[in-house]
Amino acid sequence: MKRHRSSLAMTIAVSVLMAGSMPATAQSDMGFDVDITLSKNAAAKLAAKKEGIIVFASYYGDPKRNAKKHVNEVGQISLGRQDEQVEVPGTGGHAQISGAKIDRKRLDWLAGPVKVNVNVASARRSSSDNLLACDFIDGPLSDVQKGPVTLHCALIEEHYDTELKPKG
Template identity: 80%
Template sequence: MGFDVNVTLSKKAAAKLAAEKEGIVVFASYYGDPKPSAAKHANEVGLIDLTPHDEEVEIPGTGGHARISGAKVDAKRLDWLAGPPDVNVNVASARKSSSVNLLGCDFIDGPLSNVQGAPVTLHCGLIEEHVDTKLKS
């Protein structure tokens, strides 16, 4: 259930993260639509959460590779899905130098099968840059 993400940064984001000695965190959660017989296990938006907590991978503030292992997926819950699992991935600053997130980043939200194989590149800029983030799936 693992896959790879490559985080790239705008020049301004790279400079700010370096100056602040800030890191980057990639968050992943897995989910899916419930079988009718498993509807009672669905969350408040009608989906099955496959991960009790997001998988978090910290990478340096320079960006780069993050391996999402899928190790936090509760395999028993896969039987509750009506189809294949989906994944949601977001990227944020690690909040070492500031209590607020500094980054606006592309994100992943869709079928897990679409992100397995070649690494998916997620580009980030500073929130103040008003980066046009994109859904990658």
């Protein structure tokens, strides 16, 4: 019996480790975390205008041969009808993207990994124009899920050189 328990414990431990290394689609977990930071000028202007920040996430992927009839205008499979939007205070902070707007039936149309595109903009409460230039995400969801990705924002007039994140 002692040997059986040891073997069972080993099997459970290996199963837990393997589950952690499975792709996001196998785990049915499409969420990830983003942290928004601001330049001093952007923080001051957003505070003065009582402006917020919106994080937009859209999921997509490359089509299987038999799914080409479902591609969007850029030849990819959109996994949702609209972007997931999360509001963050104008001071910056943490955004948790859930992946709840994904149409899971469309996952069968993909050849390859689920990808995600994330953009950040001002909430447009004080102006109809976006005030921010921000880093962005565009790539495999599995890369983004490795940990919170920090996206930095500055005012557009600061001419901030935005970066693709995370860096591989």
